[in-house]
Amino acid sequence: MLPRLHEHFSLREFNSFGVEARARWFCRVREAAELAAIAADPRFEGLPRLVLGGGSNLLLTRDFDGLVIRVEVPGLRELDQAGDAWRIEVGAGENWHATVERLLAMERPGLENLALIPGSCGAAPIQNIGAYGLELAERFDSLLAWDFELGQTVTLDAAACDFGYRDSTFKRELAGRCVILSITLSLPKRWQPVTGYTEVAQELKARGVATPHARAIFDAVVAIRRRKLPDPAAIGNAGSFFKNPIVSREQHRSLIAHHPSLVGYPLPGGRVKLAAAWLIDAAGLKGVTRGRAGVYEKQALVLVNRGGAAGSEILALAREVQDKVAEKFGIALEPEPVIV
Ligand SMILES: Cc1cc2nc3c(=O)[nH]c(=O)nc-3n(C[C@H](O)[C@H](O)[C@H](O)COP(=O)(O)OP(=O)(O)OC[C@H]3O[C@@H](n4cnc5c(N)ncnc54)[C@H](O)[C@@H]3O)c2cc1C
Numbered sequence: 411m412l413p414r415l416h417e418h419f420s421l422r423e424f425n426s427f428g429v430e431a432r433a434r435w436f437c438r439v440r441e442a443a444e445l446a447a448i449a450a451d452p453r454f455e456g457l458p459r460l461v462l463g464g465g466s467n468l469l470l471t472r473d474f475d476g477l478v479i480r481v482e483v484p485g486l487r488e489l490d491q492a493g494d495a496w497r498i499e500v501g502a503g504e505n506w507h508a509t510v511e512r513l514l515a516m517e518r519p520g521l522e523n524l525a526l527i528p529g530s531c532g533a534a535p536i537q538n539i540g541a542y543g544l545e546l547a548e549r550f551d552s553l554l555a556w557d558f559e560l561g562q563t564v565t566l567d568a569a570a571c572d573f574g575y576r577d578s579t580f581k582r583e584l585a586g587r588c589v590i591l592s593i594t595l596s597l598p599k600r601w602q603p604v605t606g607y608t609e610v611a612q613e614l615k616a617r618g619v620a621t622p623h624a625r626a627i628f629d630a631v632v633a634i635r636r637r638k639l640p641d642p643a644a645i646g647n648a649g650s651f652f653k654n655p656i657v658s659r660e661q662h663r664s665l666i667a668h669h670p671s672l673v674g675y676p677l678p679g680g681r682v683k684l685a686a687a688w689l690i691d692a693a694g695l696k697g698v699t700r701g702r703a704g705v706y707e708k709q710a711l712v713l714v715n716r717g718g719a720a721g722s723e724i725l726a727l728a729r730e731v732q733d734k735v736a737e738k739f740g741i742a743l744e745p746e747p748v749i750v
Pocket of ligand 1: 532640
């Protein structure tokens with residue numbers, strides 16, 4: 411059945427930057443049959459589509475002359491007890507952080523490092539969400555999606571999703587084609603803490619936790635994030651606006667020669683992931699304000715809506731950041747959110 415359709419619908423409440431933009435059409439979807447009905451409706455043939463979860467990784471720079479599909483598929487269930495991992499299927503519309511917390515309460519740990527990441531479970535595979543030493547890919551079994559091209563649901567495993575750093579096939583080969591309906595997580599029964607990330611280790615130490623359990627890691631991650639990231643409910647933002655750039659060993663060597671305090675993390679194979687926040691700060695942009703958009707004072711990787719900003723103002727600031735970092739360091743910063 412076709413879901414209820416809204417015309418000229420404001421998306422202000424549906425994006426964490428809190429910018430105004432209108433959708434020509436808007437609907438909420440809870441099951442595959444509604445997507446089949448959309449696919450069969452001639453009004454939407456050839457019309458651009460935008461799939462929306464929590465809108466926390468999105469910058470809307472204009473009205474959207476197409477159909478916005480907000481995914482609200484509910485549910486959480488454990489699939490089986492066999493094997494060495496718990497397999498848990500979660501509806502794409504479920505809130506990510508609430509799911510992490512709920513699973514902890516069910517004694518199904520494994521996602522605690524990814525606590526407090528805003529947004530929906532269905533969006534988690536899109537950029538292979540990651541934080542504090544863990545990525546979704548490490549806890550992922552498969553997903554169920556509606557494929558508009560095939561006109562049917564498909565199941566994709568981790569290999570088919572082709573996860574990378576803040577990347578997956580949904581940003582490349584399958585871009586714009588699939589609506590994720592549910593994800594199945596794979597949580598190892600022999601849980602091991604992930605505490606290699608310095609900030610997490612320091613926070614646990616400061617809290618006097620010598621042998622961390624999952625709840626302690628969850629609490630530590632929540633505390634770190636609350637300290638350094640703005641709450642979108644108070645200050646519009648989409649978290650990190652740029653990916654951390656990855657450079658070759660040689661490029662890193664030559665950068666370090668000129669900028670000895672440059673922050674980078676070695677990767678297997680000799681490449682180095684640079685802290686984009688350091689580059690932005692060193693380019694003199696931390697805390698700046700341009701019109702109603704700004705670079706967050708406490709974390710230069712985060713662009714913020716200082717109140718009433720248009721998406722185009724935030725985009726102009728993002729371009730200024732890219733230009734200045736390119737000029738000073740010869741490095742191209744790539745945006746992390748989807749820009750529409
Ligand atoms: C304060 C803050 C902190 C953040 N910290 C992190 C972090 O630590 N690590 C991290 O990885 N990210 C982080 N993010 C980014 C964001 O929370 C994640 O990318 C999250 O997964 C986005 O979920 P969403 O439901 O809001 O997606 P949306 O913003 O609604 O959508 C993002 C993209 O996914 C697509 N999409 C959404 N749902 C579906 C679906 N069901 N099927 C198909 N496509 C879909 C959209 O079309 C869009 O391309 C942060 C954001 C904020 C505001």
